[in-house]
Amino acid sequence: MTETNENIGVIGAGICGLCTALALSSKGYQVTVYERDVAPPEGDADQAFFEWQRRGAAQFRHPHAFLAVMCNMMQQNYPELVDNFWEAGARKVTFAEMLPDEMKADYIPEPGDDAMWLLMCRRATMETVLRRYVESRPNVTINNRNNIIGMEASVENGEINVKGIQLQIERGETQTVMQDVIVDASGRNSRFPGWLSDLGATIDVEDNDAEIVYYTRHFKLKPGEKEPPRTGKDRSAGDLGYIKFGVFPGDNGHFAVILCLPNHETELREAVKDPGRFNQICCAIPGLYPWVNAEKSVPTTSSFGFGNIHAVWKHFVKDGKPVARNYFAVGDAAVRTNPLYGRGCSTGIIHAHLLADLLEDVSEPLDRALEFNRRTEERLRPIFEMSLREDKQGIDRAKAIFEGRSLDDKKGFKKWLRASFGDAIAGASREQIHVLRGAMRSFNLMEKPGDFLKDSKVRWTILRYMLRGRERNNRARFQRGPKRQDMLEVIRTPPIRAEEAA
Numbered sequence: 001m002t003e004t005n006e007n008i009g010v011i012g013a014g015i016c017g018l019c020t021a022l023a024l025s026s027k028g029y030q031v032t033v034y035e036r037d038v039a040p041p042e043g044d045a046d047q048a049f050f051e052w053q054r055r056g057a058a059q060f061r062h063p064h065a066f067l068a069v070m071c072n073m074m075q076q077n078y079p080e081l082v083d084n085f086w087e088a089g090a091r092k093v094t095f096a097e098m099l100p101d102e103m104k105a106d107y108i109p110e111p112g113d114d115a116m117w118l119l120m121c122r123r124a125t126m127e128t129v130l131r132r133y134v135e136s137r138p139n140v141t142i143n144n145r146n147n148i149i150g151m152e153a154s155v156e157n158g159e160i161n162v163k164g165i166q167l168q169i170e171r172g173e174t175q176t177v178m179q180d181v182i183v184d185a186s187g188r189n190s191r192f193p194g195w196l197s198d199l200g201a202t203i204d205v206e207d208n209d210a211e212i213v214y215y216t217r218h219f220k221l222k223p224g225e226k227e228p229p230r231t232g233k234d235r236s237a238g239d240l241g242y243i244k245f246g247v248f249p250g251d252n253g254h255f256a257v258i259l260c261l262p263n264h265e266t267e268l269r270e271a272v273k274d275p276g277r278f279n280q281i282c283c284a285i286p287g288l289y290p291w292v293n294a295e296k297s298v299p300t301t302s303s304f305g306f307g308n309i310h311a312v313w314k315h316f317v318k319d320g321k322p323v324a325r326n327y328f329a330v331g332d333a334a335v336r337t338n339p340l341y342g343r344g345c346s347t348g349i350i351h352a353h354l355l356a357d358l359l360e361d362v363s364e365p366l367d368r369a370l371e372f373n374r375r376t377e378e379r380l381r382p383i384f385e386m387s388l389r390e391d392k393q394g395i396d397r398a399k400a401i402f403e404g405r406s407l408d409d410k411k412g413f414k415k416w417l418r419a420s421f422g423d424a425i426a427g428a429s430r431e432q433i434h435v436l437r438g439a440m441r442s443f444n445l446m447e448k449p450g451d452f453l454k455d456s457k458v459r460w461t462i463l464r465y466m467l468r469g470r471e472r473n474n475r476a477r478f479q480r481g482p483k484r485q486d487m488l489e490v491i492r493t494p495p496i497r498a499e500e501a502a
């Protein structure tokens with residue numbers, strides 16, 4: 001660790017802000033984190049989940065997957081932090097444990113499989129443990145209840161130099177704090193683009209609606225009950241074509257169920273808002289029933305949703321010139337992908353480390369801004385584009401099912417070819433371990449998206465599956481469960497048990 005004189009202000013103590021503070025502190029920077037919300041309550045993971053007032057991160061109580069890339073980065077850089085997660089009740093799930101039963105028997109471990117593991121816990125547990133670890137760093141200060149309400153900057157010849165921030169502590173007086181570098185980790189609703197625009201900057205934004213809503217309900221296993229097996233014929237995560245579902249095992253016996261619906265499924269969307277109906281839908285899905293039936297678990301929250309799900313990329317360099325110097329947006333403030341893929345925290349930690357390396361490598365503000373943009377494009381753009389492609393295919397598929405059209409509709413050959421390639425990967429991943437391994441590496445961001453497709457054995461397998469046709473691959477992709485019309489019948493009957501609406 002080298003001593004550096006630069007003072008860095010990080011706005012936001014969400015996952016990416018904390019990871020940025022951690023990465024910068026490891027390099028010897030003095031870091032002050034400004035967070036609008038209160039600190040987590042003293043106590044354990046349950047207190048953090050049920051009691052923490054976390055208004056600044058609306059997704060805080062939705063379940064989060066922490067992908068292998070993030071787990072490995074934490075393990076390699078901060079092994080004591082990972083130990084703290086285990087102490088707080090988090091669990092490790094390995095690649096071997098994720099395999100479906102039919103693949104387990106013939107499974108021969110390969111180099112790299114060890115790295116494919118996931119950390120399972122509630123986001124509240126992740127944030128609290130991470131926050132306490134960051135707070136223990138001697139060169140990091142976290143100021144809670146500090147709302148950043150403006151930016152200090154100079155403008156000369158159209159060039160914006162960011163110099164500090166204006167903050168308000170609990171609606172008190174406004175203060176100005178000067179910083180050498182400002183890191184914007186204030187999330188999806190960052191106000192910095194607006195402030196920069198007021199000074200004449202133009203930030204181009206790519207914004208694509210994923211056209212889905214995301215509903216969650218949390219549960220706890222009843223005393224003495226164990227989690228149902230996560231493999232077998234009826235998996236605990238999947239797609240029925242008109243609804244996607246998934247169980248997120250958490251820590252300390254807690255788990256959450258998500259139901260994800262296309263915007264056009266208005267009747268089902270209305271139904272999932274009601275906790276009793278939410279349970280009714282879950283109980284009708286064979287992969288969810290073993291988890292949510294009243295003998296196995298009890299709901300611990302109501303059902304609640306998150307709409308307006310967009311993939312967003314903000315461009316902070318325009319026509320080869322940075323929109324501002326000494327300002328760096330990381331995490332959701334810069335790049336957002338559909339939460340369905342569970343990539344946001346992982347791209348956040350990658351971005352945080354990328355910034356810390358950059359500030360160490362490059363010292364001139366103009367070069368820093370340009371190089372940060374270049375490295376962000378190089379590392380995160382392929383992930384963003386993969387997510388966008390998946391969103392577009394998901395929208396097309398859901399629309400075809402809604403309109404009763406065949407998935408093999410060959411209108412637009414290129415589009416059809418791309419979709420049928422995606423379906424073949426999905427179909428082959430369910431049956432061929434070498435394809436599953438590659439797809440998992442890609443999904444977990446352990447390699448550049450799609451790199452596994454360079455392998456000739458994988459390519460031949462995918463080709464073979466493509467020749468089977470989309471309908472057959474989609475049959476392998478979709479889970480067993482009620483057809484759309486049958487599910488509509490389910491929600492038109494009264495809830496099964498009064499206690500499930502609790």
Ligand SMILES: Cc1cc2nc3c(=O)[nH]c(=O)nc-3n(C[C@H](O)[C@H](O)[C@H](O)COP(=O)(O)OP(=O)(O)OC[C@H]3O[C@@H](n4cnc5c(N)ncnc54)[C@H](O)[C@@H]3O)c2cc1C
Pocket residue numbers: 011012013014015016017018034035036037055056057058059062063064065066067146147148149185186187188190191214306330331332333339340341342343344345346348
């Ligand atoms: C429904 C849903 C489910 C998701 N599931 C997953 C998942 O499974 N896996 C995954 O990896 N990602 C998931 N994500 C994405 C993930 O939550 C985000 O990518 C991640 O939280 C981004 O971290 P961040 O630090 O950039 O922003 P945030 O975590 O949103 O943190 C921003 C912080 O800035 C603070 N702040 C904002 N404005 C100010 C201000 N003016 N002054 C001071 N502080 C301010 C906020 O209070 C907050 O603490 C999900 C997202 C959603 C919406």
